[in-house]
Amino acid sequence: MSLNFLDFEQPIAELEAKIDSLTAVSRQDEKLDINIDEEVHRLREKSVELTRKIFADLGAWQVAQLARHPQRPYTLDYVRLAFDEFDELAGDRAYADDKAIVGGIARLEGDR
Incomplete structure (x- = not known):
C-alpha cells in the first residue's frame, strides 16, 4: 500500500x-x-x-x-503562506503545550 x-x-x-x-x-x-x-x-x-x-x-x-492524513496541510502551513513574521504563542503556563491549538501574532500585508 x-x-x-x-x-x-x-x-x-x-x-x-x-x-x-x-x-x-x-x-x-x-x-x-x-x-x-x-x-x-x-x-x-x-x-x-x-x-x-x-x-x-x-x-x-x-x-x-x-x-488525519499525514500529508494534509497543517495550520502552520497556511499561516506561513498568509502572514509574515508569525510569532507563535505556546503553552498554558500550568501544564503543557497543546499542538492542536495554534495562536500567535503576525503581520498581514505589513500590519500587525
Whole structure:
C-alpha cells in the first residue's frame, strides 16, 4: 500500500500506477509504433470517475482518516503562506503545550 493513499483509495492508487507505467513505456519506446495515448486518456477518465464514486460514499471513519492524513496541510502551513513574521504563542503556563491549538501574532500585508 502506498503511503500517499489510504486503504479505501487503493483502487485509485493501482489505476494511477498503471497510468504512470504506460506513460513511462511510451516515453522510453518512442521508436515503437504504438500509440497508447487513447488508452492513457481512457484510464485517466476512469480514474476521475472512480475517485468521484469512492469519495461520494465515504463513511465516518474514512472521513476521519482523511482529516488525519499525514500529508494534509497543517495550520502552520497556511499561516506561513498568509502572514509574515508569525510569532507563535505556546503553552498554558500550568501544564503543557497543546499542538492542536495554534495562536500567535503576525503581520498581514505589513500590519500587525
